[in-house]
Amino acid sequence: MEIYQNIITVFTTNLVRYFIIAGVPFLIFYQLYPTFFSKNKIQTRLAKNMDFTREIIHSIKTSTIIAAFTLFLMYSPVHTYTRIYEDLYTYPMWWFFLSILLALMVQDSYFYWTHRAMHHPKVFKWVHLLHHRSVNPSPLASQSFHVFEAVLELLIAPIIIIIIPLHPYAILAFITTSFVFNAYGHLGYEIAPRWFRRSILFEVLSTSVYHNLHHKKFKGNYGLYFRFWDRVMKTESPDYVVEYDAIQERRFGKMKTSSSMPLKQAGIFIFFLIGLGCMVAFGQHSIEGIWKDNKEGGLVKITERDGKYYGQLIGAEDPKEDEEIRNGDDIWVIIGFVKKDDKIFCCGNLYHPKFRLTTNGKLEMIDPQSLKVYGWYGFIRSTRVWKRV
Numbered sequence: 001m002e003i004y005q006n007i008i009t010v011f012t013t014n015l016v017r018y019f020i021i022a023g024v025p026f027l028i029f030y031q032l033y034p035t036f037f038s039k040n041k042i043q044t045r046l047a048k049n050m051d052f053t054r055e056i057i058h059s060i061k062t063s064t065i066i067a068a069f070t071l072f073l074m075y076s077p078v079h080t081y082t083r084i085y086e087d088l089y090t091y092p093m094w095w096f097f098l099s100i101l102l103a104l105m106v107q108d109s110y111f112y113w114t115h116r117a118m119h120h121p122k123v124f125k126w127v128h129l130l131h132h133r134s135v136n137p138s139p140l141a142s143q144s145f146h147v148f149e150a151v152l153e154l155l156i157a158p159i160i161i162i163i164i165p166l167h168p169y170a171i172l173a174f175i176t177t178s179f180v181f182n183a184y185g186h187l188g189y190e191i192a193p194r195w196f197r198r199s200i201l202f203e204v205l206s207t208s209v210y211h212n213l214h215h216k217k218f219k220g221n222y223g224l225y226f227r228f229w230d231r232v233m234k235t236e237s238p239d240y241v242v243e244y245d246a247i248q249e250r251r252f253g254k255m256k257t258s259s260s261m262p263l264k265q266a267g268i269f270i271f272f273l274i275g276l277g278c279m280v281a282f283g284q285h286s287i288e289g290i291w292k293d294n295k296e297g298g299l300v301k302i303t304e305r306d307g308k309y310y311g312q313l314i315g316a317e318d319p320k321e322d323e324e325i326r327n328g329d330d331i332w333v334i335i336g337f338v339k340k341d342d343k344i345f346c347c348g349n350l351y352h353p354k355f356r357l358t359t360n361g362k363l364e365m366i367d368p369q370s371l372k373v374y375g376w377y378g379f380i381r382s383t384r385v386w387k388r389v
């Protein structure tokens, strides 16, 4: 029964989400207060009701595809390979926010290249033209895609959850940001505040004018959230900054337009964050490395061989063991553990050199810096916490 309830919930949530995130701004800007926001309007010509109907129909279709794909991820073996972590304290709090940013960067890079590929003359009219029929888009167009395009853009989702450790709340924040930003990109009105133009964010983020120009001109500005790839690949529309400034000056009067940080620094800033994130994602959360048993003072170096983990004693508190190590004797205290999931390592043996005893054991990563070691002596369980050196 639970599975049917989940199916209904996932499909309903996706439809409701579209009608709130795209529908509410449409109501405000297009139905209730178009005159109030007239200075914010990017293109002066108006889209027809026929356009809105088409955008809604195709967006409902895309929402259904997203729901089906979500259910596939939930019930296929894919979910066993993900790095999703349930305990918020598995990583430091700053990782929670950085992981969302990283997920957006990965999606943005994927979108840029797939988007450019779909603009190839041989495929454009078969797939991506449907989205471009909204030459002057409204938020209702934010999910108006051909089936193939919807599936192609969704394929990045499993890749993101497999490579980046994400908490379920971070996934929720990522998905919400994605849909809200997409609705903003198709809003047809520029709502960025006055200060935005002189901040670093203007150099890094795309805007509603940015994506609107892509719809108007059919080329340039292929990026989703960031200007990064368009700038690096020199595909950014040369009219972008001029058009953006013209609209903001209409709203706020004459503005100072110099940017606080040049492109080079903005690029370095982004790569710094990516590098930092990858370091945490792929390096720190590994069981490999040197660990210290705070109680006994022993140092253990854990390495991986053929998918199994072994820990060698490389320094000991006990003079007898220390002597053995200095004489060149290999003392293996962790033998043949296998990774069960992101945190648990099982099915191996622990060797206690002092008692010359081998027992069954389990290892658990509490956080990237702490490893809990469980050993069973018959019915008695002994637990230790090792700290990364």
Ligand SMILES: [Zn+2]
Pocket: 115, 119, 128, 132, 214
């Ligand atoms: Zn396009």
Ligand SMILES: [Zn+2]
Pocket: 131, 137, 186, 211, 215
């Ligand atoms: Zn678009």
